[in-house]
Amino acid sequence: MPHNANLSVHHDVMHSLYINHHNWLYAWIRKRLDNQCDAADLTQDTFLRIHAKQNADTINEPKAYLATIAKGLVGHFYRRKSLEQAYLELLAEQPESFAISAESKSIILQTLEEIDALLSxxxxxxxxxxxxxxxxxxxxxxxxxxxxxxxxxxxxxxxxxxxxxxxxxxxxxxx
Amino acid sequence: MNKISKKSMLEAADWLVKQQERTLTDTEQEQLEKWLQSDRNNQFAWQRAQRFISQIDTLPKDIAYTVLNRPDDENRRLHIGKLALILASGPLVWGSYKTIETQQWTADYRTAKGQQKQITLPDGTTVKLNTATAFDISFNGKSRLLSLREGEIQVHTATTSSQELKPLIVQTQEAVLSPTETNFTVRQYNEMTRVGIIKGPLKVTPKFANNAQGAFFDTGHQIELSSHAFLSDNALKSETTSWLDNMLAVHNMPLKQFIEEVSRYHRGRLRVSPDIANIDVSGAFPLQDINIIFNMLSHTYPININSHLGNYWVTLEAT
The missing domain is CATH 1.10.10 (Arc Repressor Mutant, subunit A)
Structure with missing residues (x-):
């Protein structure tokens, strides 16, 4: 079936993309993050984004393309971290009478992240x-x-x- | 999610700015209506705008302002420990693209006045929407968040929820609800939330309670809360759940309030003359036809019903 054939082509392209580019991309992200675990996560996330878009076979310059996506993710990562830090600091400063439940805290953080990403x-x-x-x-x-x-x-x-x-x-x- | 044309977005933004600048005149209000009716795209853009605004409204103001307006420090290297990321670390598994799709997925659902609708979420949870209701769902790595923006819904969570799915959380302006194999209704009032638990347990938490502890409620409770406190905890009344059977059940409700309830389902204007506003109404009224409600009222109570423009303009007066 053509649909499955496409999927399998896509799978092969993804696979070679991963094999050929994983190492340098990881090193590239690692240099910008100073943290091994986060770098590994963001490297995976970069590939997953391409996988989700199902357009691996149309990429002409994989290095530039991967780096562009990774750059966006690294920026986003820092933005989230600084947002979370600002948020937690602010919560810590609140008087005790202003208590927010754990559930609300995480919902508010999630909403803040969404809006922050838009406003950035x-x-x-x-x-x-x-x-x-x-x-x-x-x-x-x-x-x-x-x-x-x-x-x-x-x-x-x-x-x-x-x-x-x-x-x-x-x-x-x-x- | 619907693709929205750039033109509609520009026009929606124009309307928002106009609306924020000052109260719209009647003529402008009509133009806005016309604009909405003229193109589905405009409606989508307007819904998007409302969703955005109501999302912002759920945030505590001072916190939101300070955090969103924090100095730009994108390039600072921060070491505050490992935070939960979009993805947990682990071997890369091909074929998991669905996960990432759902993680970024948001959806809006709504019903018009008089309309009811039932939808099934990907995990099998069913959500029934009462009249004039809007909610949206967003997924991130931590949870699936259903935000009720206006109106009333019934949420019946699936009994066998997959391990892969994040827990469902339902929020209103005032409350955070954490269901586990639960069947409940929740209605957004003006600055109040009412929850009816058909099958418990349900954890209910006021958003900004002093003592920020949620409480578990079991089957057969009906709870009202503001964003700061629980207001009441009573036995679940049939009035709370009757809409599920397409009925409006009331018990000793002043006529004025009863007609306000009916108005939720009816497109036209309903007016009650002050001298009969306090008549107590009781009974179960079918929601599919407003004429039946009028008939029942005029047969049971000393009320005259004057209807104009095909029920668009209705006045209730003493006989």
Missing amino acids: ALPSNVKQVFLMSIIEGKKYQQIADEMNLSLATVKRYMKQAYVKCFILMESNFFE
Whole structure:
């Protein structure tokens, strides 16, 4: 059956891709991570992403392609770590009366990670304006005053941020 | 997930900005409706936008602002121990692409007013949606998270859940629910969640409780909670679960409140004149036809029902 034949071709291509490129990719990631276990995980994750896309046989320059995906994953990895650290530090600072259950903590962290990944693609002043509006609930005029921007600019930033988030929400943002 | 056109996204963003800037005028509200009706793509984009906003609404504000606005330190080398990663380490297994697909999978489900729907999740868990309901599911490496955004659902978890699947967690604005072979209903009220346990146990945790401990509840309980505390724990009433049989059951409910309940299922405007607002209504009313409800009301209580525009505009007055 053609479908199975494709799968088996895909399997072979994946296999040789893995054999030929695993070692240098691991070393490449390792250099950027300083941690063996994490590097091994991210190396696997890079291959799994290609496997999931089922497009291994269309890759022309495997080294560049793998490195691009790995770079995205390493960036994402650091972003997650710094986010988790900031989050845990902040929780530790909270007064005891502000206690969050373990379940809520992990749900909040998960949501923060999703939103953080979306926002990371925005220029920093756009992100700042966006956070002031959607998180702090400030009026556009108030943001314009505080940031020393025109109202039109605030609106333009807001639109830019929304569109970017919508687009990222439907694609895989590491690619 | 539906592919959404760029044009729809741009227009949705325009509407959001307009809506946030100031309250829309009636004309603008109509234009927004028209825009939504004119293209399925617009509806998808708008749903995406609402999902994004309601996701943000679940976060504690000060924490979210500080964490998301933290200084950019992508290049700093951090050594804070090994964190749970997207994938657990281990030998690479070909053919596990489904896992990674599900790990990145999110899905939105919703019903319109008057509509009910049942869906089955990949693990066999069934979710029934009552009228005007929206929820979404997202998967990450740690859990499968079902977030009820509005309305009411029944969740019946599969009895034999596969070892590979992460535990299902259900959240509302106020509560975190951890089912294990459980059958329950949950409804999002304004700043309150009500849970009805048809078959327990169910662990229920208020999101920001002072004493951040969840509690286990067994079959036959009905619990109400805010994000900070449990508000009540009673025996499960048939009123809570009657919608599963397509009925609206009430017991001594003031007419005004009863009509608010009916409004959840009805597209038009229903108005109750103040002099009869406090009549107590009891009974079980079929949900599939609002005319039957009106008939039952006018036969049992001293109520006149004036209907215009094919039930779009209905006024209840004293006889």
